[in-house]
Amino acid sequence: MSIDRRKATIFGAAAAVRVLLFTAFPGLPDLLTARVEVSTPVTSFKRLQEGLFLYNHNVSPYDGGVYHQAPILLPLFSLLPSSAEYPAFTYLLYILVDLLSANALMKIAESGEAGSSKLYTSPRKDKKWSSYAIAAAFLFNPFTIATCVGRPTSVFTTCAIILAISKAVIGSSYASMFALSIASYLSMYPILLFPPLALLCYDRRPKSPQPTSIYTSVLQNILAVGGFIPFLLYMSSLITGSWEFLESTYGVQLLLPDLTPNVGLWWYFFIEMFDSFRSFFLGVFWIHLSSYVFGLTIRVRRQPLIVLTVLLGIFAIFKPYPSISDTSLFIALLPLYRHVFPLMRYSFLASSTILYATLLGPAFYYLWIYAGSGNANFFYAITLVWSLGLSLLVADILFAVLRDELEVERPEMKGKEIRQI
Amino acid sequence: MSSTPTAPAISEAEVKDGKIERGEDAPAHAVSVAPKKKEPPPETPESIRLRLFVILSFWAIVLFLGLPIWWRTTAIYRAKLPLDQMMDWADGRACRPVFPLRISIEADSLQDHEAQHLLRTTQHALDDLNDFSAHHLRLQLSPPANASITVDGLPTGGSDEEVALVIRLLPGTESKADLQSYSPILDVHYTPNQIPSSSSSSSFLATYIANTLREMFAEEQAMISYLLSTSSAPPERSPKALVPEVAESLAKWTTRSIKYSRTYHLTFSLFTPSATPSSWDIEAALEEHMKPLLQSFSSISNFTIDTQVQLYANPGVNGNVLKKEDLSGFINAAEWPLSPSIGGAPTVNFIIYVGDMEVEGGGKSWLIPQWGGVVIQSDISDLRPAMLIFSNQLMSLLGAPESGSLPLRLMTLVRVRSAGLLLKASGTMGSLARLTLALPSISIPKSVADGIYTTIEHLRKACDGLGGTEGLENAIIAEEAAEKAFFEKSMVGQVYFPDEHKIAVYLPLLGPVAVPLVMGVLKEVKAWRKRRRVSR
Incomplete structure (x- = not known):
């Protein structure tokens, strides 16, 4: 019973903090909604309101060219009372989604997948944080809180991804694939998580009398995703009455017509791009984003969860419209690897770089947009620093995990310096 | 990056x-x-x-x-262009512009063999006189049954049957030629003793007709040979150098006339320096003096018309006598609401200024090249003189020759315009072909290739039907398609890359x-x- 009380305390406190922020600072939600670090063209709550308004007036929500989010959010939000008049319901929904994510995260932590997967058991696996600590680290992360208060729709993607992983670690592959389909449907890029997630499902499949081969399992998962996503798309076409949403949602992610600044690297690059090379470099950027998937999955085959974590980190840096919401998802999964933290070499550098960028980013944005004393390069420079910090973190955690694997393979290497030849 | x-x-x-x-x-x-x-x-x-x-x-x-x-x-994407054909057109190899003018002789009063003989000798005399092969007058005897082939204005029918001029041989007391004003008929009166005898190889009447015809078509011939000489046709085809004075007057003609367009917009404006007169009877005047002229132009161009009255309008130049150099400043471009071309159609402005100034050296009207005409008139109760001047100016601005009767001038205009458009479209295709060869890295969208094929097709038709209204129609389409293909926007994006x-x-x-x-x-x-x- 006491365990439940700890969980209740953490969740209650997290909810209380959010409610306090919503009520004590009524201007805060709208302020954060307008921040480019929180809202991107494909997740913005403001744009959702626009789409919702059009939808409720029986106009195609994609007509204005403002709304680029999945159609299924529209009936969901039109069920809620208007957020302008009764914002409390919207707030509650977002708080609930956060708690749901935290709950799923706790399940992942409790499964112990991070320390000992089917094919690999870390010698350091006992040195881990409790699931409460991990949930608390997620819930009280300022990025998570800012995301919740800013209400971008990326929280639904975050929740779906964490749910997919939490279902995968208990071996219920169809539930996991369904959650992944929802996440992919909402934001498209999570479909790239399929290979490691399918492997995770395979590794953690429930014991059955007759052995399933890995190919059958993966094929089943492919079929599941291949069934769920077209179903969701078909439902969407019923909701909006046409297929034009495909172009306005996924087309925008693929072709990047909206170059609103964000914390990512694409917008500045494509502002500067020659028009004739634009489509080529769009291809290059997307290939770059997806090229890591198979390499990492093969290399760290024994620990699919770290592949998922590292991939989420890579997506938070290199996806077309990243925001701090993606970073908060990556940082939520990091504490699962508490046991390899001692092997990380640049944790101080990485965390201070991220902190530096977090503090200076808004300042430089202000200088550029409001004060007019800076230019776009100011903000772009700080997003480069931000991406550098995240890259360091991603590379470092990967290094630590691989080092951990090496020490199992070659115990005499423990604690020795390694060098490249 | x-x-x-x-x-x-x-x-x-x-x-x-x-x-x-x-x-x-x-x-x-x-x-x-x-x-x-x-x-x-x-x-x-x-x-x-x-x-x-x-x-x-x-x-x-x-x-x-x-x-x-x-x-x-x-x-x-580089659509395949028929480069050879395009260059052929540009170099004048694909089409040899020939304007066969059929001239029909009506000689009801002559015996058949006499008429035949007259025809032969006249043709012979014409061929001797003509030194420009592209412009060729061909005589034919009109069968007596279809004696009245001509209708009002332009002759109708296909280019084969199109007759440029009918010569009516009428017996009379003295030999004289009489061009009818409103139909392309030349009455030639002859005395009975001028009928050529079948033995003689030349006769006074034949030479007389040949000289008259040559005189009538001299201006048109000069215009066409001027056009050909300024184009990139091979030198052996271009006519002999023109007489300097003629070349100069033709250069003036080119600068004066407005670029060809399918539609022109005419603006008639009344400018008055005071509050009166505030109205003019322009509608009736246009109906009576302008509309018939515009009607006869209908096979060449269409016209839209608007009118305006502007009170308290001061000209750019003051004084009772306007010097020649003042005329360019007379139009008060800053204050007078004379809009430049509305839409796609070029605007031709005609202005009546209420006043009693006079241009130095007499006259109260002048023409502004490629822009319009001005008439100064103190009394606007009678618009007829102004309208006649405007009609003349319009003909001039549209590039019609200055001599001849109206139907002849219009037909000449058709031929000259088709020749000009044909040469222009051919030149554009040559430029496009050279451009695509010179810049291998520019993209050529399919629309450009389509435009080129349209151009070539219509150029071919225009070339075959040169001289008639159908040829003009085809030349217009060809020129429009060629311009559109040449100025295709997506082609220039990567030119300098x-x-x-x-x-x-x-x-x-x-x-x-x-x-x-x-x-x-x-x-x-x-x-x-x-x-x-x-x-x-």
């Missing part, structure tokens, strides 16, 4: 892999007591295989996704990305060969 963020991230990840995988040699270094170099312990086959797969997975994406995307997105610049575009990002990929493969190949050597 900033590629910095991506490139290090890749190489870093790769290097990390490398570090770990090559970490096996570390014990050799770490535990070695002696400083001598020791070989790293052999890698397990499993780790070799793993590394191979990782490298393969990256390369598979590069080869199977990257290359097709590169190919698809950077390929320049040489291949060297592409390196600057690709290298900053793709270079750093390629290094770890290529190095990975090279190292792997090296290691594989080493292993094979050892195992042998």
